[in-house]
Amino acid sequence: METLLRLLQQDSTAPREELARQLNLSVQEVNQRIAGLEQEGVIRGYQAIVDKERFDKNTVTAMIEVRITPERGGGFDRIAQRIAKFDQVVSCYLMSGGYDLMVVVQGGSLREVASFVSEKLSTLEPVISTATHFRLKSYKENGALLVGETPDDRLPVSP
């Protein structure tokens, strides 16, 4: 099961026949297992890994460190969930260390991200402070190197 998940995480578009052959399973068994993982909520969706710089030079991604006052009873969860619901937020994590939430925000322009931070995020009452870091360049995205290594230059036949 673990191996199937790893294969799907590497390439969720791999044909089921190919997965089946690698795992010594029937296609039907593979389908059943994947359906099971989806139902259990282990698999939450399937997405393409996009090199955004090639696709749209204007896209802006920012990592925002947010410090918040935890609520009595609710802790960080309620405010974190509120933040996570904004469409601009791509990821949102509770962190250890000098700040509380890491909020990854994506926007069509610098201004869009800036206004989200100043108008939406900072104005939430429990938010004490924010520190916004803009992404300049991506080298690796979800485990995929965006700047590759030299292609296979091994001898075509070797002992």
Add this chain to the structure above:
Amino acid sequence: MNDKIAAHVRDIPRSGIRDFFEVVQSMHDVISLGIGEPDFATPWHIREAALFSLEKGRTGYTSNLGLPRLREAISSYVGRHFGVDYHAPSEILVSVGVSEAIDIALRALLNPGDEVLYHEPCYVSYAPSVTLAHGVPVAVPVREQDRFMLRADELEKRITPKSKILLLNFPTNPTGGTMPRQELEAIAEVCRRHDLIVLSDEIYAELTYDDAEHVSIASLPGMRERTVFLHGLSKGWAMTGFRIGYACAPAPLVEAMMKIHQYAILCAPIMGQDAAIEALEHGEPAVKHMHEKYELRRNYIAAALNDMGLRCPVPRGAFYVFPEIRSTGLTSREFSLRLLEEQKVAVVPGPAFGPSGEGFVRCSYATSLEQIKIAMERMAGFVAGLQKRAA
């Protein structure tokens, strides 16, 4: 000039694999299943350690036997994984790949005319290395119906008063064969009875699948004192270009091998040795990751070959499958050349690994699954075409 070449060198035939290599190299867009090295680049943390070593200016000779810290790391790794303890200062020699270690072990042990037994099909260098060391190579054919294991009775049949060494390579290049404990114990018994020295090339030990246990013959009772355990970083750690192998053996034998090594080689390159320390101390997750990839590809390629009608019992080791191609009515060489010309897929004809490889071809799955998929489609088309023409 030919008459000036030493007779025992002149008489060694050109390697069959080299012939085939030249044909493949002259063609474009070939998908090669003929490659005997990992397709993975060396894990980054190991490459990074090699860079760090260069940055620190570690660019000189090392002690002949190899860096003491590397020998300690080897001793600990071999003890942990193979259950045999070797004294790092006196029983371990770091070589330039296992090939060098085999060469110096043979040269250290053989008097002219001594016989060396080895199972065949086998790695291309064994018989020539024996000849170059003035020994006499004696092949013991292994069979597909025995899953390419070496049988004790077949071995014993070929023992003469001149027999001195048994050369083992499990998991095997090119067959992927492995030796379960029980079969290996029978071989060990023959070696003890006939006082044979064993050179055990276990370079593919980490690449053993289906939870099969890899057993080193050195770990069996009464065998450590008569075995040269040979291993290296090339395959399991994807470090072929670093050229680091090692030999573990009783001190007098290591001392004898060292005499040759120090004059011929001096020492293995320090950058490779530094990288090998990192590999042995921290490389296990990366080895595990590659192992999983190989195992999945093996499942895929063996199923695909069987589906197209080429008999291919699923091998338990290395990164090769060795399907039988007799059903096509072609020889191994004809099959390989026509597959290459008609479908641009390169496999290696079995006889490149000794005459008993006739009727088989070696397909390496040290190539990406994408490439394997295309190669299998083309090969299936080729085999179906042959059957159609025959019908």
